[in-house]
Amino acid sequence: MRQIQTAVLGGADSEEPLMLPLEAIELDAFRHRHEDDTFWCGLLLGGCGLQLTTKLYTDRVCHFAHHPGPDGRPHLCGRRARGVNSADHLYVKSAAAAWLRDRDLPADFEFIQPDGAPIGSVMDIKLPRGGLRVHLDQAVPPAWDHEGREPVLGVSVPVDRDTLIDRWYVHRIRLDSDGTARTVRIGTEAFARETEWFALDDCEMTVRGLSTPAVEQIVRSRSTRPVSQWGLAKARKAPDARARAQVLLRKLTDAMRVGSVFVVTQVRRDIAILTGVEGKLQDRLAAAAADAERWLEDQIQVRQELFSRLEEALAARDTVQIRQLLARVNATASHDRTPTEITIVDVAAGYLAEQQQAYAEQLQAQAAAKLAEQQDARARRAADRVRTLLATLQRRGDTGSPKVMRKLVRDLLHAASDAGDRVEVDQQEQIGIWKTRADIGRPPGQTARTAPAPGAPQTVRHQQVARRYWIKKNCPRCGAAAGKNCVTNARTGTGPVSKSPHYERIAPILADRQAKADRRRREPGAYDIACPDCGRPPGAPCASPSGGVHRSRAERAREANR
Known part of the structure; x- marks a missing residue:
């Protein structure tokens, strides 16, 4: 069956047509341009009314496609017209509507x-x-x-x-x-x-x-009468x-x-x-x-009345009348104009051009105001979402699935981005804390085993440190004293007792362990250097009868660590 090349934007009943680029190199830009839009197999295209997705290919033309059915099988659509011209009637309607509206x-x-x-x-x-x-x-x-x-x-x-x-x-x-x-x-x-x-x-x-x-x-x-196309020898008989x-x-x-x-x-x-x-x-x-x-005498009178009415409409600044009368003048009185008639037409055309410009500016201002209103409403909804997500994370604490926690934090970051300056200062601080706890935003190339820079996010899991170690420390976040468990409401130091410690309580212990591990990795062992006796390279065992390391190799390693 022929692939689908056209769709409509926004919904099944939409009249806004769209054609998909055929080449893969153009489809990436198309997807970026319409990343917030949805594509549909429109009812006015003879389609099924279901949502479409885009398919990118390098060995054949790109096209729209239906999502699979609930059973995973391809969706069967009875739409007959699928080529680039299958939405031409919608393009004609859109263009004709704009053309007539301008008139x-x-x-x-x-x-x-x-x-x-x-x-x-x-x-x-x-x-x-x-x-x-x-x-x-x-x-x-x-x-x-x-x-x-x-x-x-x-x-x-x-x-x-x-x-x-x-x-x-x-x-x-x-x-x-x-x-x-x-x-x-x-x-x-x-x-x-x-x-x-x-x-x-x-x-x-x-x-x-x-x-x-x-x-x-x-x-x-x-x-x-058209000029004869025949020569003298083949002259046609005149009617x-x-x-x-x-x-x-x-x-x-x-x-x-x-x-x-x-x-x-x-x-x-x-x-x-x-x-x-x-x-x-x-x-x-x-x-x-x-x-x-x-009839010609009457037309002279009609012509005079037409230009007179156009002058009156200009004096009254009646835009609708001016547009209609100017169209009639151009259609029926475009020949043999007098200087006065030429002046009237020029003034009318200039007036309509000014009105068109003013109307366009008005539409732009209305569009800008509507966009600002939509953005403000979106920011308000996002701010409400920020409060809801923070409350949810606060109730969960460090319990539950780390994967779920990271998803909630990512949603929180998106909501905060949309909310903009509606995010309060204390909320910004909490967002920063949760971002670090979820290990989001780690610099490229840094792994959990490398020592992070001061203030950089780090992986913290309470399972990494036994209770007998962190219970001896005070919690800098909720204020729990040594020997006491952390509480869930870190802002007030109250609330139910948590079985798991806050990451701020564990972080110093993990940092100390990481530092010791780094020091150990920096001290070379005997096999980290070449053997001066048998010439074996670093990492290779010595060729000794007993299978052990040569004494000279061990001594050189000790000297390197002094």
Whole structure:
């Protein structure tokens, strides 16, 4: 079965997708970056909703994997889509939501599943006026006449020639990998033209729907007869006047529908110079030209009112109105602007840029405040944890399992680190004592048998010293006098009597023993030097008939110890 390359962050219902790096060299950085995150086989990915882990390999691609089941056997997941593109619908939703939010366009998103299609094949984006239907694969054929839903097709979804001719253009969508994310690109495809691709930020929602920089060019090109690609010897027969008239009438209707002043002007001019048409068709052309004239006059008034409303919105500093009106101005009145209109547009664009910057700063301040609040809450919880662990260790004393004690101390150190300056001075002192007693923080290379530096942590076990030795000493920690056992509450010198002594009571005895052992190791014996009689090296026995050490070797060792 194909390995899992995508997951979601935080939980089974999450909509935040993530792609795992394929190479081992990149996975280490990925794990460090997401060390506090959890990965899930998301329900919106068609997954089982269980948590995932990362698998690192050097001889094949890295991937996500399920944890084994309770019986230790591999978990069986029915998720079908597992490749790098299996979370594309979540990336599209995230990118589209941010894009529409920047344009103050509220939208609802829905992953529909007509006829049982896999989740993620089709996504509806519902806007106050109209919307988009995104087809990421061929599971559901696009409905071109669906009211209010303009199709946007994945690169694998086919489109026939007649559709391209009738609709002038169709929109495409693709996703490119960018590290552990996917970037959305929008394409415009037209008949006899290569698909042109644009970043999502280069696109706009207009009265005619989704628009890219290529759309206006395609609309304009429809008003101009294409240059013949045939030589004089193969000149095609020009369409007759009636066919030309039908094309002009259809083009005029489409141009007026999408609000293209430029195209309407061009088509009206072509109708005026068209010859060879008579009868009712001539009457239709004349009526269409008159309608176009009135429409253009109305557009002049609409244009003036549009810029006037934009000026009023700027005076009132109505950000929502300014954004909406500027989008309409750019979509319907981008040509032949007067100096006054250019100034109004520049002021509006500058104002929106300032508002966007202020909004971004506000979001940053809110995020910083929320982070500070979360850190403060975390520190409070950690401080409570410090108090609980100290009380637990105090009750246990030196009894119980040393392994359990060291685990409690490690938890204590982590909690104290998270608590920061909320740890009180006396708590810090107790933490230091427990850290030493648990033998945590020993310098690298130092073992329990080497003499530690003054103040360095050391291994202490009450079993190493018999009671008859430590009972003769006073306990510097709980204050127990010679001949008395230690008590559990070392801070007050009270509490139940402990069968085991505090480590401070044993430490001097162990230190004295260690010093004596060190002195003994520093004094060489007879076998620590070479034998002057038989020439045997240090550590090797002498070659004497009796098997003992030669006298000269023993004498030299004694001289070395003087």
